Amino acid sequence: MEKILITGATGNVGLSTLKLLESRNYPGVEVVAAVRDIERARKIEGIENCNFCHFEFDEPATYDRALEGVTKIVLIRPNQVSDVSRYIFPFLTKAEKSGVKHIVFVSIVGAERNRIFANHRTENHFRKLSIPSTILRPSLYMQNLSTLHRLDILAHDKLNIPAGQGLVNYIDVRDVAEVIVTVLVNSGHENQAYEITGPEALDFYQIAKLFSNELGREIKYTRPSTIRFVRQKLLDKKQLLYVLTLSLLYSAARIGKMNYTNNVFRTITGHDPRHLVDFIHEYRESWIRSELSKEPENTKKRLYRPRI
Numbered sequence: 296m297e298k299i300l301i302t303g304a305t306g307n308v309g310l311s312t313l314k315l316l317e318s319r320n321y322p323g324v325e326v327v328a329a330v331r332d333i334e335r336a337r338k339i340e341g342i343e344n345c346n347f348c349h350f351e352f353d354e355p356a357t358y359d360r361a362l363e364g365v366t367k368i369v370l371i372r373p374n375q376v377s378d379v380s381r382y383i384f385p386f387l388t389k390a391e392k393s394g395v396k397h398i399v400f401v402s403i404v405g406a407e408r409n410r411i412f413a414n415h416r417t418e419n420h421f422r423k424l425s426i427p428s429t430i431l432r433p434s435l436y437m438q439n440l441s442t443l444h445r446l447d448i449l450a451h452d453k454l455n456i457p458a459g460q461g462l463v464n465y466i467d468v469r470d471v472a473e474v475i476v477t478v479l480v481n482s483g484h485e486n487q488a489y490e491i492t493g494p495e496a497l498d499f500y501q502i503a504k505l506f507s508n509e510l511g512r513e514i515k516y517t518r519p520s521t522i523r524f525v526r527q528k529l530l531d532k533k534q535l536l537y538v539l540t541l542s543l544l545y546s547a548a549r550i551g552k553m554n555y556t557n558n559v560f561r562t563i564t565g566h567d568p569r570h571l572v573d574f575i576h577e578y579r580e581s582w583i584r585s586e587l588s589k590e591p592e593n594t595k596k597r598l599y600r601p602r603i
């Protein structure tokens with residue numbers, strides 16, 4: 296019997312992973328979603344009937360209960376939990392003591408090289424643990440376009456992304472989830488690290504065109520500087536650490552460091568990852584003007600604030 300614990304289970308990657316594991320219903324596998332607010336989690340479509348446990352990285356008192364009987368962990372570090380020595384490492388020590396056999400850690404592209412990333416320090420910490428781990432380094436998530444960048448596209452017809460003429464190889468979080476589940480339920484991936492890219496590298500002029508074609512109105516790529524981008528996102532009340540991490544990745548893209556793809560997704564799963572054009576089509580409602588009226592009042596106030 297395996298018991299899999301997923302942290303960050305209501306977020307982008309965690310939710311997709313939870314839904315995928317539930318839909319596959321592997322025999323002898325129990326799945327538990329570690330969440331901060333069980334009542335809120337139960338209201339999320341598609342996971343109403345999942346097993347939940349109360350868990351907060353910054354509340355060590357929640358660790359022991361969450362780890363009871365757990366054999367494998369999908370570790371997703373929330374962006375806001377950046378003090379990893381204080382909140383992630385002690386959790387991993389407890390996991391080691393409680394006999395966890397395998398951890399799949401969702402890191403980020405470039406984390407092995409960038410000391411500034413909290414995921415870099417977490418990756419290194421795994422070397423000190425006896426638990427076998429698999430480190431996944433996904434590229435930028437397509438879902439950033441329907442979250443962080445959504446209002447720019449929806450209300451201003453702009454892609455405000457500081458990547459210059461650089462290319463990026465976006466990956467869909469549902470594909471990241473598929474890799475997580477595959478390496479979790481099949482042996483042979485212990486103590487490996489995989490960078491996962493999407494199927495193609497595109498620049499933001501091409502990406503703006505994909506949006507324009509799908510939405511039937513012109514979406515312009517504005518090529519802001521990193522400083523303008525960060526200031527705008529802070530005015531939009533986005534999380535500082537999330538914005539800074541993405542700014543670093545867009546800066547890397549600008550100097551050509553994300554202009555490639557690899558075959559890792561295909562090798563692990565046996566098929567190709569999703570294309571950006573299909574993601575934009577599938578999520579088109581996120582950027583459709585008629586959807587604006589459904590925005591909460593506090594978001595609406597920010598919507599038409601001029602871009603800086």
Ligand SMILES: NC(=O)c1ccc[n+]([C@@H]2O[C@H](COP(=O)([O-])OP(=O)(O)OC[C@H]3O[C@@H](n4cnc5c(N)ncnc54)[C@H](OP(=O)(O)O)[C@@H]3O)[C@@H](O)[C@H]2O)c1
Nearest residue numbers: 303304305306307308331351352372373403433434435436
């Ligand atoms: N964005 C990208 O392009 C990208 C690309 C590659 C890798 N990554 C990595 O992906 C990770 C973020 O994953 P994501 O985008 O799926 O996250 P996300 O959507 O921001 O969700 C964060 C999750 O963590 C939970 N959470 C927040 N604070 C918590 C706490 N103190 N204790 C326990 N749980 C807490 C949230 O729960 P609530 O529902 O309670 O808020 C939510 O489930 C980061 O490590 C990032 O470096 C990001």
